[in-house]
Amino acid sequence: MKKVLSLILILLLALTACGTQEKEETASPEEKKTEEGTNAAKENTNTRELTAEDEKFSKLIVEKNYDAVITETVSLKSESQKDFYYIASAIIKNNENQTKTYNPADLTAMKTDYQVIVNYINRVKFVPDEIKVEVEGLKKSAEEKVAEADKQLTK
Template identity: 70%
Template sequence: MKKVLPFILVLLLALTACGTQEIEETASPEENKTEQGANADKEPKKELTAEDEKFTKLMTEKNYDAIIKDSVSLKTEEQKNFYYLASAFIKNNEVQTKTFAETDYNAAKTDYTVIVNYLKRVKYVPDEIKAEVDELRKVSEEKAAFYTEELEKQPTE
């Protein structure tokens, strides 16, 4: 049973990363950017719930496993939000400890793309970790782009 639980957790993370995103009917990207820019200052701050505060505290303590455990049901928006945040940081920690072969650009690209995809699903980032999340997003996007470029340079067989 002890060996099955980590396997199920890894499988769940992989399935979530590869899951389809919901299709939303919205305005065109140009209209969205204009509306978001105009309304950015007018939008009220998100009212924090007890769940937000609990998960924010766990995030600042870097207790990502507890967040995953408490939010894996994905029942509320807060649970989904913090599940994706914690998953991104867990995946980043895995990538940092992983050693890639010099030419294994595909594995590296995939790992960084998973982090970027998790962060794209996040709708709310607490102020306490905003800088850290922004840095993770920036670095992951840059590395995913770098490895994509390296893959494109490789000769096709």
């Protein structure tokens, strides 16, 4: 009797697991639309409201005090800290790249250095309006340098 009861329980669990799995795989069109809307909202970089922390960090960036931003945001505890850490890191990396001399025969190093900037900025989810132009300009400039290096490397 115990063996039969155990067998029934195992079969019941197996059938339940299969039924749950099938239900998850077939999402309704309404659920898909909601998920797409959520993803679209995440992609919009200026959906978050400006907080006191955002204002503090953007002020430091306007004042070109990037090291202070890095030291205060290195813990990456909040979304704001992550965003400003990446922004400050991208600006610092760009400043390093400006003073660096690259070997014209080896453009891979230049491409890699500027790709780092693009990657940092792509991680940013929110950019306050007061530094948005600077960040977008930095991203555009870095992308152009990467494309230029790509073009030279493929010749």
